[in-house]
Each structure stands twice: as C-alpha cells, then as structure tokens.
Amino acid sequence: MYSNFYVLVLLIVLVQYTSPYCALTHPSKQPIIPVFDDPSTMNDSTDLCMSCVNLMNKDLQIIINIIAKVGVLVSCGDVCNPLNNSVDVDMCMTLCNLVGIDTFWKIFERSDVDPIFACQLMTACIIPRYPAAKFLSATALPSNVPPGTTINLGFQFQVLNSTGAGQFAYVVYFPQGNTKIIYEQLFAGYDPGVYNLSFSFPTYSNSTFPVGQYPVFSSICAGMCDGKSPYSIDLADTETSFILSSLGPIHREH
DSSP: OOOOTTOOOOEEEEOOOOOTTTTTOOSOOOOOOOSOOSGGGSOOOHHHHHHHHHHHHHHHHHHHHHHHHHOSOOSHHHHHTTSSSHHHHHHHHHHHHHHOHHHHHHHTTOTTOOHHHHHHHTTSSOOOSSOEEEEEEEEEESSEEOTTOEEEEEEEEEEEEOOOSEEEEEEEEOSSTTEEEEEEEEESOOOSEEEEEEEEEEOOSSTTSOSEEEEEEEEEEEBOTTOOSTTOEEEEEEEEEEEEOTTSOOOOOO
C-alpha cells in the first residue's frame, strides 16, 4: 500500500492533467494544536519515530488486515506476531506497548490512518505545533537538452517552525498524454534553518520521453502530502521545468 521508507518511487500514472498539484495537494488545512498537549506524553526520539514510520510504511495494510481478521485482540502479540520477520515483530511490539493494545488496535480502524499519523497516535512521533516552511528556489538543469540527458533537480527551502515527520514529493508531467512520474521521500523532521535537496532525474533517448516541456511541481509537507489526517499539512509548493528538444545542446568530443 505504501512504498519503503527512503526509497525512490517512480510511478508512471495515467491521469487527467487537471491541476498541476493534483497528485500532492488536498483542501487547505491550518496547523492545529496537537491532541497531546503534555510534551511528556510524546517520545522525542527521531530514531524511534523513523523506525515506526518505516514499519508502518511497509506493513500498515498488513496490520489492518490482521486486526480485521483476528477480531478480539487480547495482547500485542495477537497483532504483531503474524508479521513477516522478527525485526518487524519486535518493533511492532515496542510500539504497541507504548500505548497498550486497546489503544493500538483502534488506531488502525481509523479511516484517515497513514504511516506518519499512526506513529503520531502511538506517541512515537512528535506532533509539531504550527509547522511552517517555504521554498526559496527550484531548478532543473540543464534546462534545454536532448532526450537521454540526466536532469539535475535542485530545491532549496527554509523551515520557519519545526516540521516533525513529513514528506517531500515532486511530480514531473510529460508534454504529451496523461503521464506523470512521482517521487516521494519521507523524512524525520527539519528544525528551523535553510536546506538543499538535489535529485538526478534520468531521461532516455526513446519514445518514453518525447520532446517538449516537462513541468516539475514539488511540495514539502508535515505528515503525508496526500494524507487525510488533521496533521497532514501542505507547507509549501514550488515549480520549475525543463525542455527535451532535438535542438538542445549536444556536447561532442573533437
């Protein structure tokens, strides 16, 4: 259901190009006060948070299915022991014991549960107060090249208030048809400061990458960019583009 943590996800999806951010955005949500007002109830370990998100990113649907199948849950082992390997079982047990089995299984019955929100409800990840960030720049270089060139995408952003666990995503739209490529990356959280992210985006000299302009739209989010939870917030969006052209610069050895 979800991709592995920190793994490139290149999904070629056939969709209507109705909105430049249709893959990422949702109705605007204002940051709200966390459910857990007492900081002592929240775990401040980024290692635990990301271990939780990594597990939920991989096994969320499996756990949902286990809970639906078992029905009456007496202990954390009823949920965790059926998982695929001992590492996942141990992490699941750790998370379940944080909140107790009665709270743990109810998290997965929520219609808005996602990997980050689940970990927030387990108190493994902090729910930040008023997260805020803005993009400072976005580049796609070289900007006009023949197909087969690797494009270097660069994004600079400033975090104004700590983000907590979240997601960075960009979408590359193709000039023809309804194809787009999506990249998504989860992160542990950013403290206030200025940050740079760079990615290599390969193109190929075949019909997969026709000539034309390729718009690139990017978002940075607190929580999941497409999440339905009250703490999934689209913090900032930006855009850039590059052109694949038969007339683009071609470097030849002399």
